[in-house]
Amino acid sequence: MLTPGFSSMSMSMAPWSAYTASGSLGSQGASSAGVGPRITFPLPMGLGMAPGSFPMAMGMLPLSLPQEGGGFGVVAPARPVHPHAYVTLGAGMRQKEVDMFTAEHPLEGYSGVTGERQERVVPYHMPSSAHPVGSSILLLAGFGFISRMYGLSVDNVVEIEMVLADGRIVIVSEDSDPDLWWAIRGAGPAFGIATRYKVRAFPVPVVFAGNLIYRFHRATAASLIKHVRDCIKGAPRELYANVLLTAGPADKDSLVVVQMCYVGSKEQGMEYLNAISSWDGERCLLNEVNEKSYLAQQDSVAQILRGKGQSAIFNESDVTSNRSGSMLAGRQWFIRSSLIHSLPDDIINQTVIQFSNTPIGCTWIFELSGGAIADFEDTPIPKEQREAVWTVAALHQWEMGIDDPRCIESAEEWIDGTIGKVALGGPFPSFIGRHEPPSRTIACFGKNWARLTELKRKYDPGCFFKNNFWPLDKNGQPVEPLSNEPPSPSP
Ligand SMILES: Cc1cc2nc3c(=O)[nH]c(=O)nc-3n(C[C@H](O)[C@H](O)[C@H](O)COP(=O)(O)OP(=O)(O)OC[C@H]3O[C@@H](n4cnc5c(N)ncnc54)[C@H](O)[C@@H]3O)c2cc1C
Known part of the structure; x- marks a missing residue:
């Protein structure tokens, strides 16, 4: 189900972005954050340090107007209605853009203040690494703040659109091609170029x-x-x-x-x-x-x-x-x-x-x-x-x-x-x-390496996709580190 009113906003951000909700938890389904909206204030600097003297946010917390929903530094205390939602994104999106998008498009929930059901109060987020990384974590693992609750990024992808070595454009899922589906959630860049992902996102009110x-x-x-x-x-x-x-x-x-x-x-x-x-x-x-x-x-x-x-x-x-x-x-x-x-x-x-x-x-x-x-x-x-x-x-x-x-x-x-x-x-x-x-x-793949090499032969026998995630040539011989990808451009 595409939540009404979200698609036009998402289209302005990226052609593939969309945000849908699934299932229903009812009022008991998730933990309550139990606090009202709040304003955060600048911290006293203290310590005799000038702003910027540490390579991190030493000086201030964000100052923002009280409101429920997403946003930086804004507490959203409502309880969720849905156990998860789905977010669909183009492969060029960075984690930060995805998080900002889903935070800006919260779903309905029960107000932490009144207990009433309200629209647009619970932000959902896909499990991912912290910023600043791109979306290839959806092919490679992706470990972050909510992985211990919901698994890695690759564990929450439900569909990947991909261009394969033979030029086919396929939509891969658990049902469509179990072998390829298994391989691309960990060693994805060795098997194709992803162009779109559909991923579970979970309610994170606070x-x-x-x-x-x-x-x-x-x-x-x-x-x-x-x-x-x-x-x-x-x-x-x-x-x-x-x-x-x-x-x-x-x-x-x-x-x-x-x-x-x-x-x-x-x-x-x-x-x-x-x-x-x-x-x-x-x-x-x-x-x-x-x-x-x-x-x-x-x-x-x-x-x-x-x-x-x-x-x-x-x-x-x-x-x-x-x-x-x-x-x-x-x-x-x-x-x-x-x-x-x-x-x-x-x-x-x-x-x-x-x-x-x-x-x-x-x-x-x-x-x-x-x-x-x-x-x-x-x-x-x-x-x-x-x-x-x-x-x-x-x-x-x-x-x-x-x-x-x-x-x-x-x-x-x-x-x-x-x-x-x-x-x-x-x-x-x-x-x-x-x-x-x-x-x-x-060593990343341990005992699964043997199955991966079999599948590489099946889907990319000529080793068309060369990168550091596939350290063998088409004859199965090891390649030198760095030789698979071009070096960083000079400044
Ligand atoms: C500062 C920093 C912090 C990090 N923190 C974390 C963390 O907390 N958790 C974590 O899990 N990881 C972390 N990482 C590692 C990070 O997840 C990887 O570097 C990841 O590959 C970055 O994603 P990217 O899309 O920016 O990668 P890129 O460098 O763009 O790509 C990585 C590889 O994936 C391939 N690739 C990229 N896009 C596609 C595509 N669409 N289809 C097929 N192949 C593709 C590229 O060819 C390349 O081989 C961190 C890295 C840095 C630099």
């Missing part, structure tokens, strides 16, 4: 989320990481949490950031904030965990990763002007990731020692994984990787034109050397970078 920020000290950081690990052990699926170490910018302290996102109200998520913030090994520089819209939370990673020379103030006009997603342009990235079942003390201790020698622009992150991710099996991403408790990543960014080998070497040494001791094969495929050796790409 999240209790944000960052706790501490200075990085080599003597105390390990204690904080262990504390966070112990606080979130056995947490419910509603809770996402990470702890990250981020180096620089120049002349500034490195930081430890604990990020949490509880899908629910402050009342429900407070026990986790209380537990995490009880660590007293260092002064907490900023605690900005609060009720907010999921959309605002989705943009928080981009805020943390923002490079120098960018505004660090997080407000609505910034976000709107960044619809193109170009705010991280001009920098180059190196990503290395892994999945692990346990995070022993000695790995944490070693991580902190290694991190204290990384160059500016390096971010190392431990994210709580598991939950609903392990409920899905019918994709090339193996069960063992799905059951991982942590996803770990080194996200290194530096200026185009600067050639600092430490940006790459330090990530490789940490992920391959230190984290490698407890790693479960490869990472989720969406974290595979261009520089990966064939063995790491193959």
